[in-house]
Amino acid sequence: MGDQQELINRWDAFLKKIEARFSESLQHAEAACLEQLVETDHDYETVYRSWQGMKAQIHELIQKIDAVWHGKVRPEMQAVGDFYNEEGYKASDTNDRLIDELFRFERILEGKLSQQFYDHAIQIANKKASCSQCDADLEIKKDIFRAQYITCGYCNAVNTVEPETKFIKIGWGIIDNIAALKAQPEYDAMEKASDTLSKQRKTERDDSHWSAYENAYYAYWEKYFNERIKLNSDAKERYEADMQRKRTEFEAYKRIQTS
Structure with missing residues (x-):
């Protein structure tokens, strides 16, 4: 029992260390990217390439979880007892959560960089x-x-x-990133509703589950497209077509999930 608890404690400590390094890496990446944007006279493409390099390193950090689990921790635990399955869930749960956090961080970072670029280029x-x-x-x-x-x-x-x-570049995705950042709360609500729906078996899903996701889905896209219109008047002409496209995508997704 002593060996078992010692292995669990070491495993937990390793996962906490990975999470701490992950958080530190995100903080460093955001500061470095925002600083580089100013230093390069707002060369967004250069900063984006730098971020891709940082993101690759963060992915490597996350991949250490599975590598250490399969290469060292699991064999050691198997040699002691049959408790390793429960500990293995910690690896997959932590890995998936950090991947989700990285995706969310990137989305927000792109919004912040785009807002800073916009504030400069609009002048x-x-x-x-x-x-x-x-x-x-x-x-x-x-x-x-x-x-x-x-x-x-x-x-x-x-x-x-x-x-x-540089001014024209604002319309090449910069505005999309800013609109996404402005609609982040609605996006988070949509993702939460989607997660709730995905955790339900098809036979357990009822109208309330689909209604919750549908409402959150349309709330996000309405917010996103309206925020984009505030910055780009050309987008107003595409609003109805954009929303119809999203309605079609939702209905297609629902049809697949309920068939």
């Missing part, structure tokens, strides 16, 4: 553009991230204004 819209005919000042719209056709208020000439690349 480009404050730079003056001039009418090609009368040289009067033109106002660049801050919620359109493509070539803009601006009518001069003085001579009525129509000008084609090509914003700087």
Whole structure:
């Protein structure tokens, strides 16, 4: 019994150490990425590549759980008794939880980086553009991230204004990440409802389980698309089509799960 408890204590201590290193790694990664974004004059692609390298290292840390369990801990426990099965659940539970936490962290990190990039790049819209005919000042719209056709208020000439690349990049996923961050509470609620549903056997699922998930699902996507519209006026024209696409996806998922 003494050997059994000693092995369990060592195993628990190892898992706690992995979790502590995991948390430290996430804190370091966030600080490093936000700092690098400023140092690189807001080169989002460079920072994203750096994050991918950090994420790979964090994945390696998580993979140590299974490696140590199968390579060392399980054989030692098997030699002592039949209690190892229960301890093995700790490995899979911790592994799955850390993977989920890493995914959530990445989603939030991308939102924070995108917000910082947006706050920097949107200032480009404050730079003056001039009418090609009368040289009067033109106002660049801050919620359109493509070539803009601006009518001069003085001579009525129509000008084609090509914003700087960094400004246009805001519309290349930056806004999507910000909208996702703004809708994070709704996303968490949707994930919770999805987890509750997935834990139920098909024969145990009733209308209340599906209604809870459906409500959370639509609440998230409505929030997400509306937050995107606030930053990109072009997205307003796609709202109904976007929501219809999500309705179709939900119905297809439900049909598969209930068939």
